[in-house]
Amino acid sequence: MVLPIRTAAVPIMRRAMMDRTWCMKWLRHPRPVGINNRVELPAMALPGSDNDALTMNVPVPRSEPASLSAMVDVLVQAGSLLLQHGADAGRVEASLQQMEQGLGIDRIDAVVMSKTILLTATRQDAHHTRIARVPMVGVNMNALSDVEQLLGRFQQGQVTPEQLRQALQHIAALPHHYPRDVHVAATGMACAAFCQLFGGDWAALIITGVASAAAAWVRMELNRRRMNYFMVVLLTALVASLVAGSALWLSQTPQSALTAAVLLLVPGVPLINASIDLLRGYISAGLARAATSLMVFLGIALGLGVVLRLLEVRL
Numbered sequence: 133m134v135l136p137i138r139t140a141a142v143p144i145m146r147r148a149m150m151d152r153t154w155c156m157k158w159l160r161h162p163r164p165v166g167i168n169n170r171v172e173l174p175a176m177a178l179p180g181s182d183n184d185a186l187t188m189n190v191p192v193p194r195s196e197p198a199s200l201s202a203m204v205d206v207l208v209q210a211g212s213l214l215l216q217h218g219a220d221a222g223r224v225e226a227s228l229q230q231m232e233q234g235l236g237i238d239r240i241d242a243v244v245m246s247k248t249i250l251l252t253a254t255r256q257d258a259h260h261t262r263i264a265r266v267p268m269v270g271v272n273m274n275a276l277s278d279v280e281q282l283l284g285r286f287q288q289g290q291v292t293p294e295q296l297r298q299a300l301q302h303i304a305a306l307p308h309h310y311p312r313d314v315h316v317a318a319t320g321m322a323c324a325a326f327c328q329l330f331g332g333d334w335a336a337l338i339i340t341g342v343a344s345a346a347a348a349w350v351r352m353e354l355n356r357r358r359m360n361y362f363m364v365v366l367l368t369a370l371v372a373s374l375v376a377g378s379a380l381w382l383s384q385t386p387q388s389a390l391t392a393a394v395l396l397l398v399p400g401v402p403l404i405n406a407s408i409d410l411l412r413g414y415i416s417a418g419l420a421r422a423a424t425s426l427m428v429f430l431g432i433a434l435g436l437g438v439v440l441r442l443l444e445v446r447l
Contacts, residue, residue: 200237200253200255200258200260201260202297203235203236203237203253203293204251204253204260204261204262205262205297206231206235206293206296206297206300207228207231207235207240207242207251207253207262208249208251208262208264209297209300209301209304210227210228210231210279210283210296210300211224211227211228211242211244211249211251211264212249212264212266213275213279213300213303213304214227214276214279214280215244215247215249215266216266216267216268216269217269217270217271217272217273217275217276217279218270218271218272218273218276218401218405219276219405220404220405220408220409220412220414220417221244221245221246221405221409221412221414221417221418222408222409222412222414224242224244224249225242225244227279227280227283228240228242228251229242230283230287231283231286231287232253233287234286234287234289234293235293236255237253237254237255238254238255238256239253239254240252240253240254241254244414244417245416245417245420246416246417246420246421246424247265247266247267247268247420248263248264248265248266249262249263249264249266250262250263251263251264268361269308270308270309271401272308272309275303275306275308278303279300279303282296282299282300282303309352312349312352315348315352316345316348316349316352317345319344319345319347319348319396320340320341320342320344320345320348321341322344322395322396323340323341323343323344323392323393323395323396324337324338324340324341324344324392326340326392326395327340327341327388327389327391327392327393330385330388330391330392331385331388332383332385332388332389332392333383333384333385333388335382335383335384336383336384336385336386336388336389336392337389339375339376339379339380339382339383339389339393340376340388340389340392340393342375342379343371343372343373343375343376343389343393344372344392344393344394344395344396346371346372346375347368347369347371347372347375347393347394347396347397348368348396350367350368350371351364351368351396351397354367354368362427362428362431365397365427365428365431365432365435366431366434366435367435368396368397368435369394369397369431369432369434369435369436370435370438370439372393372394372396372397372435373390373393373394373435373436373438373439373440374439374443375393376389376390376393377390377439377440377443377445378443380443380445386445390436390440390445394432394435394436397428397431397432398428398432399424399425399428402421402424402425402428403421403422403425405417405418405421406418406419406421406422406425409421410422
């Protein structure tokens with residue numbers, strides 16, 4: 133009984149050795165495989181089975197184009213620069229949609245919120261999604277103008293994708309604000325001019341200029357220390373109101389000085405963007421901007437009210 137079993141096992145062992153040798157050769161010298169090809173393993177007879185052969189088809193996964201990820205990075209960088217420097221959500225989304233043809237992308241789906249950009253780019257059967265958190269930098273119209281002009285030139289074919297990427301990196305590396313001394317002096321003069329418009333006398337004008345300049349310096353210092361945004365608003369309002377309130381006895385129009393001294397904190401651009409976003413249907417972005425503006429107004433009112441209470445000022 134032993135001899136027939138060994139004799140029957142020899143063909144099976146030879147077949148297994150031949151299949152093993154073929155697989156090793158195939159692994160060393162594989163056939164070129166396209167995107168839509170399937171790898172067919174050689175037919176193998178199963179001992180004791182009614183089927184003569186078994187064919188296994190293994191699908192090859194499609195590889196994402198290497199450049200699609202880089203193009204999404206360019207899109208996210210452009211959108212982030214627009215959003216963090218004061219553009220509304222509709223403007224950011226429209227700018228991203230205009231870039232798809234120049235980048236060779238079939239479709240761009242973007243969701244723009246107050247501090248986040250969710251973007252999916254599609255090219256043929258490849259998809260790439262990126263979520264970017266956009267930090268709060270502040271309004272910078274120069275940066276907005278530079279990015280808009282750059283995107284316009286790119287859409288006209290005057291700028292290549294690589295040049296666009298380098299130019300966006302250059303804009304992002306530029307300083308976001310003017311020098312501190314210039315910023316403080318300009319803030320003081322602007323608030324003093326508003327005091328004049330409100331009917332304040334010369335004494336109120338000087339008081340407002342000094343108070344708002346001091347408040348601007350404090351705000352920049354607190355921002356440099358990365359303090360909470362709403363705490364910065366509250367403390368800045370306290371400083372502006374305290375400096376202005378301590379010299380109100382010099383003016384015949386104290387209400388003008390107190391009102392104008394805190395105008396540097398009024399979120400003008402966020403309020404406008406909130407209205408535009410709500411009217412255009414970007415509800416999430418609009419409500420977020422409106423809530424932020426409301427918190428800023430509450431901080432201004434709280435700081436001003438505390439100083440008026442402490443100094444017992446009656447307007």
